[in-house]
Amino acid sequence: MATLLSDLVSGATHVPSNYVRPAHDRPNLDQVQSSDHSIPLINLQGLEDTRRSDIIKQIGLACQDYGFFQVQNHGIEEAVIDNMLSVSKEFFHLPESERLKSFSDDPLKTTRLSTSFNVKTEEVSSWRDYLRLHCYPLEDYMHEWPSNPPSFREDVAEYCRNVRGLAVRLLESISESLGLEGDYMNKALGKHGQHMAINYYPTCPQPELTYGLPGHADPNVITVLLQDDVAGLQVLNNGKWVAVKPIPHTFIVNIADQIQVLSNDRYKSVLHRAVVNCNKERISIPTFYCPSYDAVMEPAPQLIDDHHPPLYRSFTYAEFYEKFWDRGLNTRSSLDLFKTTSHSA
Ligand code: OGA
Numbered sequence: 001m002a003t004l005l006s007d008l009v010s011g012a013t014h015v016p017s018n019y020v021r022p023a024h025d026r027p028n029l030d031q032v033q034s035s036d037h038s039i040p041l042i043n044l045q046g047l048e049d050t051r052r053s054d055i056i057k058q059i060g061l062a063c064q065d066y067g068f069f070q071v072q073n074h075g076i077e078e079a080v081i082d083n084m085l086s087v088s089k090e091f092f093h094l095p096e097s098e099r100l101k102s103f104s105d106d107p108l109k110t111t112r113l114s115t116s117f118n119v120k121t122e123e124v125s126s127w128r129d130y131l132r133l134h135c136y137p138l139e140d141y142m143h144e145w146p147s148n149p150p151s152f153r154e155d156v157a158e159y160c161r162n163v164r165g166l167a168v169r170l171l172e173s174i175s176e177s178l179g180l181e182g183d184y185m186n187k188a189l190g191k192h193g194q195h196m197a198i199n200y201y202p203t204c205p206q207p208e209l210t211y212g213l214p215g216h217a218d219p220n221v222i223t224v225l226l227q228d229d230v231a232g233l234q235v236l237n238n239g240k241w242v243a244v245k246p247i248p249h250t251f252i253v254n255i256a257d258q259i260q261v262l263s264n265d266r267y268k269s270v271l272h273r274a275v276v277n278c279n280k281e282r283i284s285i286p287t288f289y290c291p292s293y294d295a296v297m298e299p300a301p302q303l304i305d306d307h308h309p310p311l312y313r314s315f316t317y318a319e320f321y322e323k324f325w326d327r328g329l330n331t332r333s334s335l336d337l338f339k340t341t342s343h344s345a
């Protein structure tokens with residue numbers, strides 16, 4: 001039996017039973033909203049000078065109302081993005097034996113190819129294979145990455161350097177939008193961490209029965225997602241699932257759990273999911289920008305007063321991250337485990 005989904009199901013006409021969600025937990029694709037303006041699109045041109053305060057205002061509103069936005073004129077060259085997408089596709093099209101050199105089901109390994117979410121703990125599988133890479137500091141991890149395709153390490157490293165720059169700029173803007181010093185979040189993350197997933201969603205004969213990824217919130221600080229031209233990402237807004245239409249060379253940014261903590265719930269880490277389709281395979285590449293494991297997370301003292309008591313206790317990111325992988329993708333957030341007792345339901 002094949003280890004990876006892509007090898008198990010090529011040519012399948014039915015979804016294997018361990019991928020079928022119970023009836024109350026299916027995508028209901030006919031109830032999903034799709035329109036051109038699903039989540040705010042923000043033009044970052046001028047962020048460092050003439051348009052800074054205007055852009056920061058837009059970012060603040062998007063964080064409050066959606067927890068998600070897309071960015072254009074982000075300063076990352078199109079060639080860097082195109083190379084990242086094409087080398088990712090090439091990787092997932094390598095022969096199974098070649099890909100499996102990177103396989104591991106241990107979530108704590110810093111470079112690994114795996115499938116679904118956490119095969120050791122989950123009951124129902126998800127329609128996805130993924131390559132997970134730690135990527136900051138690059139020198140510590142690059143030598144572990146796949147060496148095939150031959151340009152993989154260089155193309156991915158160039159992409160990582162660029163996305164890290166963007167993430168740091170976004171964190172400055174988000175800090176300022178909360179009325180904090182620009183460097184507040186960047187300082188709160190300790191030595192910083194950066195992980196990436198390259199998600200590969202094969203075509204699926206019965207997309208109404210399963211998920212690429214079920215609804216979840218991301219455990220890190222901020223996620224910067226690149227996707228190819230195939231739709232699949234959906235975001236929960238006002239109780240409805242909204243499809244995000246791909247726009248070439250834009251990034252999708254979302255607030256993740258640690259900003260919810262640092263902002264003491266002013267900004268929420270929003271549920272999102274990936275659905276699959278019968279016609280086209282899909283690649284998405286989230287960069288999970290993180291604190292270092294030893295960084296202590298807690299609500300920013302500047303956002304706490306008599307009317308806004310701290311909603312979370314202090315914890316290390318290591319503590320949080322371990323809970324996230326153990327619990328599985330779950331619509332009840334891992335954040336609940338770190339709420340201050342006086343305010344938990
Ligand atoms: C994720 C994720 C969405 C997508 O990997 O955490 O939310 O569109 N991916 O693949």
Ligand code: NI
Nearest residue numbers: 216217218272
């Ligand atoms: Ni996610």
